[in-house]
Amino acid sequence: MFVATLVLTALGLLLGWLLGLAAKVFAVEENPIVNEVEALLPGSQCGQCGFPGCSAAAEAMVEGTAAVNCCPPGGRALTETLAELLNVDLNSLGDAPVPQLATIDDTLCTGCTKCYKACPTDAIVGATRQIHAVISKACTGCSKCKDVCPEDCISLNPEPVTLNNWHWTKPEAA
Amino acid sequence: MFSLPIRGSRGGVHPETKKDLTAERSILTQLPLPKKIYLPLSQHAGVESRPQVQVGDKVLKGQLVARSGGSLSANLHAPTSGTVVAIEPIVAPHPSGLPAVAIVIESDGEDQWMELPTLDDPLALSPDELADRVEEAGIVGMGGAIFPAAVKLRQGRRFEIKTLIINGSECEPYLTCDDRLMQERAEAIIDGTRMIRHIIEAYEVIIAIEDNKPDATAALRKAAAGHGMIEVRNVPTQYPMGSAKQLIQAVTGKEVPAGARSNDIGVLVHNVGTVFAIHQALRFGRPLISRIVTVSGGCVKSPHNVEALIGTPVREIIQACGGLNNTPARLLMGGPMMGQIIPSIDSPVIKGTTGVLALTKQEVNEHVPSPCIRCSRCVDACPMGLVPLEMAKHSKVDDFDNAQEYGLRDCILCGSCAYVCPSHIPLVQFFEYAKGEMKERRNSESKSEYTKRLTEQRNERVEREKAAKLAAKKAKKKKTSRKAESEESAES
Amino acid sequence: MNAHNEVAHRAxxxxxxxxxxxxxxxxxxxxxxxxxxxxxxxxxxxALLTFLSICLAAIATEALCLWLQGQSITRVQDASALLTGWLLAMSMPPWSPWWLCLGAGFFAIAIGKHIYGGIGQNVFNPAMLARVALLISFPVHMTTWVHIHPLGSESAPGLFQSLGIFLQLQPIPDGYTGATLLGAAKAAANGGGSIAELVATDYSLAQAFVGQTMGSLGETSELLVLAGGLWLLKNRVISWHIPVAMLVSTLLLAGLFYMVSHEQYLSPWYHLTSGGVMLGAFFIATDYVTSPSSATGKLIFGAGCGAVMYVIRAWGGFPEAVGFAVLFMNALTPLIDRILKPRAYGRDHRGNPIKNVSARKVS
Amino acid sequence: MDYLLLFISTVLVNNIVLVKFLGLCPLMGVSNNLSAAFGMGLATTFVLTLSALASWIIEHLLLVPLNIEFLRILSFILIIAAVVQFTEAVVRKTSPLLHKNLGVFLPLITTNCAVLGVALLNVREEYSLVQSLVFGMGSALGFSIVMVIFAGLRERIALANVPETFAGTPVSLITAGLLSLVFMGFSGMI
Structure with missing residues (x-):
């Protein structure tokens, strides 16, 4: 009995020492994954994901409490990158929210510049007392402009299909 | 000068050519003037061109009506004289049937040309000037590529072009517009070829014609006889010989490296239709306002090639060919292999319309697809050496990385694979879908990066403004406190 | 605007x-x-009963599976189930009892094919899978080889006797069965006997080629199978790569070892004319679904089939190994397909762009 | 020659996965991706060979002389666990991507019954040191081959229209069974 205990203890100690050595030799410094995720997110702090900002969303994604497809401005491309990074099965995700674009109804706009100031990406152009317009290239669909508009003249819609972005649908074939 | 041996390209298919429907009939040139002409602003690779006329303006034939909107865009000219009656969205000649803005011209029946400049001998002018004129004339690749010809010429000038290939292969079934053009206007094509050669300063010129067009070959040989340096050469009849990459391989034995352009290996390819348009522009100052269109298919009463004004509704050119004798199963622009269905018979002819085909059900031979049996006929047929069956399988599950890896990145969408597939799988549609999706993803990625940069800039600006405000406030505070101090001291 | 959407859109x-x-x-x-x-x-x-029952079982199973999956039963018309059943029947002992035949047809289609989703989805050749599964499960029945009893000869069983044998109401008469050449050779090799002697006394190469030997239902006549295979080649239904690679690799390996020892190893010509080599090379290994798609891949696949078959025949426990060999290579097919993609235009074999950019830039 | 025969026999004829049915957990777990399967094969090869060697040494230099064979399983597991930990450190350092791909299955090599199985079989068959090594390497190679083949098959099956009832693990298990059937063709060779 004594021998057995001794042998096992010795063995354990020896292996533990060897492993400790190996851990030192093969030590790796890893960038915390949260930082990596946050760097990938758009960073406009738009809040469409339901979190107060991109860093909170990144934390939630790493913890698994937020779906990797919860970021509409990032779109499908971001979803796929994140799924790969966080090892999430893409098929397990539900439908992603569709990216939206803001449009200003120029018959109602008074040029109050409130939306212009609220936009996190400077996607709204116009000056005081002039009708504002949205640069769709820069709009993330965060709806911050809509929330502040006193005339309620901003609407959010999915990006329209045009000849430039139309493509054949996936065939239903076998 | 030595010529490399012709090396057969790989893959390819031999579809029934059906060219006999129109090949023996001369081009109909005197079509009745259409009442209304529809000029979509996007008939070229790049962004829409910008209208230079307004509703109500009178225009003369050949007058510029829209100017190029960017580097890959092209000018548009009025194909006949008349009045601009609208600039509005029409149903685009595109399978999506989406609207596209077009200039609508009501013809006045006069067909009156604007004053055309008198030109010196183009061969005496500088290449750059000639390229400018080609650009001015709004010429795009007439084989269906619709890439602005001037851009291609200028790119060619930046390289040492050893071989200029004039593409007279016309491998698509049914289409004979290039064939007829070569037969009937050989002199003009040779003249245009000389001008292009002059512009890009090519060492040798080869006009490559598929060996099923002996008449065209003979006509061009005769016309080229007086001019050295222009060789008319036959290439094997095989689809897709008319694709630039395959033609280059057949003529020079060289392959264009993936991701590179033919310029990089010292080759430039122009379609005969483009050459003819360049000839018209440089010799007579005529902009591109008409083109030869093959009107064919089992549903057309009297198939012919017609010289149609750009913007003519398809209905009218079919009328000129005796009309339809049946409701077509498919109405196409272009050939059956790579052409596109058009949503309406009222769609206008555009610069890249090589043909208008009204095909019967039997000709199209569509079937409900069944599962892939991995017979690998598509692999054998692929002229690019890809694995279409795997590309489709991965596209189907949206695994685009693997689809790319199996060859989607090199796919030219020629349709050879789908043509031979015994399971009738719409392979090309899978690839179109995958390419479209990937483009969408790239766009959203770049948009995301762009908005990220904007946010950062904005945040910086806001910070700066805040800091400035704070500083101003501080300064003000200081001022007021000093003021108060002084007041205090005054009081005391 | 909406009218065009109703037209079946297709690129x-x-x-x-x-x-x-x-x-x-x-x-x-x-x-x-x-x-x-x-x-x-x-x-x-x-034999006719064996053939019909297997084909019918295969087709019925196909219809059943399609129905269970809610697909159109008319898809039986693609004749793939018939072909699977047919190939299976060709490789079965000619006088198989009814339950073996029905089981074979069912296993091939249900397990071999429809578990994976039907036509084109399976990873193993269904016919060979069924044959191998039965061989392992019912070794006696699957190696009951009857001597040839040509129609019209005295020993040929009549209709009622045939039905009796098929339904196992009466046993196969004594003396009607025997060992195939490959089986006898295996026994001889294991027992330390001389193969050369065995061949010299009992077997003839010409007869083996023409098909005057016992064996599976449709494998005996290499001549007719070869003719059918060549006809398929001519019609471009199959390509030459797999059959040629398989036959050549068998010939080379068998030839090599035959040169080493005439006593221990069978002549390569007997290897080519016995068992299902021809059927395997032209009809079974060339199955589209389970063989590689590139030309190089096909060559390797075929050579592998021949090699594995020879190895099992020469040293393994089974005298006839086409099924095992084809199945083994089937398992490797996805790897072969992945590694040996054809070279794309403008790229080298590793998929990198070729570097023959020759034109100098004019500055 | 004997070693060669032993090697071939452990790789093909008595394949550790398909004939002895050991190591099925990683076979199902890591085979849905070819590169991960290959990495798993390599890692397991490393662990198997090393632990076969180490366990032989422990057995013959420690357990037998001290007459404490009853500690065999315990001490073997200790050794294996240490080797796995070591492998994980190495993989994490040299190939972070592979480390991520293998995920939890890398530490789980510890509980891969193939590893312990080989160590115990070495004792049961009373193999010499070299024989143990050959047996370990052969088993590892057999394991890797099957992993890679199976991963290839599964990548193809992933694209097939497998009926819902069978999709996922069921069809994988059936395929593993069929593959085992195929490997029976090699039986009787040695």
């Missing part, structure tokens, strides 16, 4: 050669017909 091409799956399958069946008819002639009515 180019709007042309098609006249090929179809059904046509391919029927062409293969047609190519098998001469050898099959000859099998009926050699082994009489029980």
């Amino acid at each position: 180019a091409p709007y042309a098609h050669d006249r090929s179809s799956v059904n046509r391919i399958m029927l062409q293969v069946c047609l190519a098998l017909t001469p050898a099959t008819l000859y099998g009926f002639y050699l082994f009489g009515i029980p």
Whole structure:
């Protein structure tokens, strides 16, 4: 009995020492994954994901409490990158929210510049007392402009299909 | 000068050519003037061109009506004289049937040309000037590529072009517009070829014609006889010989490296239709306002090639060919292999319309697809050496990385694979879908990066403004406190 | 704007050669017909019963599976189940009892094919899978080889006797069965006997080639199978790569070891004319679904089939190994397909762009 | 020659996965991706060979002389666990991507019954040191081959229209069974 205990203890100690050595030799410094995720997110702090900002969303994604497809401005491309990074099965995700674009109804706009100031990406152009317009290239669909508009003249819609972005649908074939 | 041996390209298919429907009939040139002409602003690779006329303006034939909107865009000219009656969205000649803005011209029946400049001998002018004129004339690749010809010429000038290939292969079934053009206007094509050669300063010129067009070959040989340096050469009849990459391989034995352009290996390819348009522009100052269109298919009463004004509704050119004798199963622009269905018979002819085909059900031979049996006929047929069956399988599950890896990145969408597939799988549609999706993803990625940069800039600006405000406030505070101090001291 | 959406939208091409799956399958069946008819002639009515019951079982199972998956039963018309059943029947002992036949047909289609989702989805050759599964489960029944009893000969069983044998109401008469050449050779090698002696006394190469030997229902006549295979080659239903690679690798390996020892190893010519080598090379290994798609891949696949078959025949526990060999290579097919992609235009074999950018830039 | 025969026999004829049915957990777990399967094969090869060697040494230099064979399983597991930990450190350092791909299955090599199985079989068959090594390497190679083949098959099956009832693990298990059937063709060779 004594021998057995001794042998096992010795063995354990020896292996533990060897492993400790190996851990030192093969030590790796890893960038915390949260930082990596946050760097990938758009960073406009738009809040469409339901979190107060991109860093909170990144934390939630790493913890698994937020779906990797919860970021509409990032779109499908971001979803796929994140799924790969966080090892999430893409098929397990539900439908992603569709990216939206803001449009200003120029018959109602008074040029109050409130939306212009609220936009996190400077996607709204116009000056005081002039009708504002949205640069769709820069709009993330965060709806911050809509929330502040006193005339309620901003609407959010999915990006329209045009000849430039139309493509054949996936065939239903076998 | 030595010529490399012709090396057969790989893959390819031999579809029934059906060219006999129109090949023996001369081009109909005197079509009745259409009442209304529809000029979509996007008939070229790049962004829409910008209208230079307004509703109500009178225009003369050949007058510029829209100017190029960017580097890959092209000018548009009025194909006949008349009045601009609208600039509005029409149903685009595109399978999506989406609207596209077009200039609508009501013809006045006069067909009156604007004053055309008198030109010196183009061969005496500088290449750059000639390229400018080609650009001015709004010429795009007439084989269906619709890439602005001037851009291609200028790119060619930046390289040492050893071989200029004039593409007279016309491998698509049914289409004979290039064939007829070569037969009937050989002199003009040779003249245009000389001008292009002059512009890009090519060492040798080869006009490559598929060996099923002996008449065209003979006509061009005769016309080229007086001019050295222009060789008319036959290439094997095989689809897709008319694709630039395959033609280059057949003529020079060289392959264009993936991701590179033919310029990089010292080759430039122009379609005969483009050459003819360049000839018209440089010799007579005529902009591109008409083109030869093959009107064919089992549903057309009297198939012919017609010289149609750009913007003519398809209905009218079919009328000129005796009309339809049946409701077509498919109405196409272009050939059956790579052409596109058009949503309406009222769609206008555009610069890249090589043909208008009204095909019967039997000709199209569509079937409900069944599962892939991995017979690998598509692999054998692929002229690019890809694995279409795997590309489709991965596209189907949206695994685009693997689809790319199996060859989607090199796919030219020629349709050879789908043509031979015994399971009738719409392979090309899978690839179109995958390419479209990937483009969408790239766009959203770049948009995301762009908005990220904007946010950062904005945040910086806001910070700066805040800091400035704070500083101003501080300064003000200081001022007021000093003021108060002084007041205090005054009081005391 | 909406009217056009109702038209069945589909991208180019709007042309098609006249090929179809059904046509391919029927062409293969047609190519098998001469050898099959000859099998009926050699082994009489029980063979016919074996053949019919397997094909019927295969087709019925296919219909059942399609129905269970909610697909159109008319898809049986693609004739793929018929072909699977046919190939399976060709490789079965000619006088198989009814339950073996039905089980074989069912296993091939249900387990071999429809578990994976039906036509084109399976990873193993269904016919060979069923054959191998039965061989392992019922080794006695699957190695009951009857001597040839050509139709019209005295020993050929009549209709009622045939039915009796098929339904196992009466046993196969004594002395009707024996060992195939490969089986005898295996026994001889294991027992330390001389193969050369065995061959010299009992077997003839010409007869083996023409098909005057015992064996599976449709495999005996290498001549007719070869003819069918060549017809398929001519019609471009199959490509030459797999059959040629398989036959050549068998020939080379068998030839090499035959040179080492005439006593221990069988002559390569007997290897080529015995068992299902020809059938395997032209009809089974060339199955589209389970063989590689590139030309190089096909060559490797075929050579592998030949090599594995020879190894098992020479040293393994089974005298006839086409099934195992083909299945083993089937398992490797996805890897072969992945590694040996054809070279794309403008790229080298590793997929990097070729570097023949020769034109100098004019500055 | 004997070693060669032993090697071939452990790789093909008595394949550790398909004939002895050991190591099925990683076979199902890591085979849905070819590169991960290959990495798993390599890692397991490393662990198997090393632990076969180490366990032989422990057995013959420690357990037998001290007459404490009853500690065999315990001490073997200790050794294996240490080797796995070591492998994980190495993989994490040299190939972070592979480390991520293998995920939890890398530490789980510890509980891969193939590893312990080989160590115990070495004792049962009373193999010499070299024989143990050959047996370990052969088993590892057999394991890797099957992993890679199976991963290839599964990548193909992933694209097939497998009926819902069978999709996922069921069809994988059936395929593993069929593959085992195929490997039976090699039986009787040695």
